[in-house]
Amino acid sequence: MTVESTAARTQRRSAASGKAGTSRGRTAAKKTAQAADSAPAEPQLVQLLTPEGQRVSNPEYDGYVASITPDELRGLYRDMVLTRRFDAEATALQRQGELGLWASLLGQEAAQIGSGRALNDEDYVFPTYREHGVAWCRGVDPANLLGMFRGVNHGGWDPNSNNFHLYTIVIGSQALHATGYAMGVAKDGAESAVIAYFGDGASSQGDVAEAFTFSAVYNAPVVFFCQNNQWAISEPTHRQTRVPLYQRAQGYGFPGVRVDGNDVLACLAVTKQALERARRGEGPTLVEAFTYRMGAHTTSDDPTRYRGDDERAAWEAKDPIARLRAYLLAETDTNEGFFEELETESEALGKRVREAVRSMPEPDKFAIFENAYADGHALVDEERAQFAAYQASFSDGEGV
DSSP states (O other): OOOOOHHHHHHHHHHHHHHHHHHHHHHHHHHHHHHHHHSOOOOOEEOSBOTTSOBOOOTTTGGGTTTOOHHHHHHHHHHHHHHHHHHHHHHHHHHTTSOSOOOOOTTOHHHHHHHHTTOOTTOEEEOOSOOHHHHHHTTOOHHHHHHHHHTSOSOSSOHHHHTBOOOOOSTTHHHHHHHHHHHHHHHHTOSOOEEEEEETTGGGSHHHHHHHHHHHHTTOOEEEEEEEOSEETTEEGGGTOSSOGGGGGGGGTSOEEEEETTOHHHHHHHHHHHHHHHHTTOOOEEEEEEOOOOSOSSTTOOGGGTSOHHHHHHHHTTOHHHHHHHHHHHHSOOOHHHHHHHHHHHHHHHHHHHHHHHTSOOOOTTGGGTSSOTTOOHHHHHHHHHHHHHHHTSTTSSOO
């Protein structure tokens, strides 16, 4: 038996350890390289107008806005300003007790006006409860939108007169409605498209996933327009998905694109392309408008409890109205007179909406108990009596 010296043993073990360390290093480096290869690609953002109001070129989308005139640009600006003014008035009316609730679009004007103005008259829209800008583009009277939030109607317009469906409160269900309608459009042979609006939160709903599946399999002429405003109430987008939302379309076999949702020109161009593709029979497209909800989710929400002022300030610098104003002043013959006249028109709109809401009837506070059961129910009767007692407890006898 050969006796190995302590020194020899130490040298041998050191060499073996060095080889193992080198092997482990190579394995770790290989895994790192594989992870880098499999990591999702950096999101590609379509932008035609920078936050500073400078026009940037995009060969794929420039053609969709190449012929736009200064008057049309001013029209887009007017749409966004008036929509924001109406939205601000609605928020104030809710705070004054005239509305039960309001879902503000503040910050999302470019996404809605850009996509809304890309539509043809024959195209059909399925909105959520926040598409006030799209409703404006479809000719729906702003006062009609407020009747539902006041509780005096279930939607004050005829969907078929504007090809604009009633607001949908159930999260994500309108994606399925739009897909089914688009499948019918295709079977009818009509040369029109359908667009479904939803938010980043709704993208986590099963209804949206099912809509993606059916639209892809049946090659439905539908555009899924997701306004990613970064927050599903208090849940940030990064906690809902491991990849950018637009990349989800790849798994269903149709294209997805991310657009700067605060750039009205880019939203107009991207939506035009997607709608034209649908009308040609090339199937669905997912558009992710990367934007930000500047206000609360609804007037019942307090965003200061889950996000900081610094985040809001960063997005204020990307304001969609400010960037188009900068472009109009720098690149067109638009003067201050235009903005002054628009301010006057804006205030007149706010006044008209305010007067319209205050002239609406008071909502029937007991209507909720009337249609739960056809033949009545003891529990409902008990709840009605409790509510009546609560209302009577107020000094004026009218409740709140």
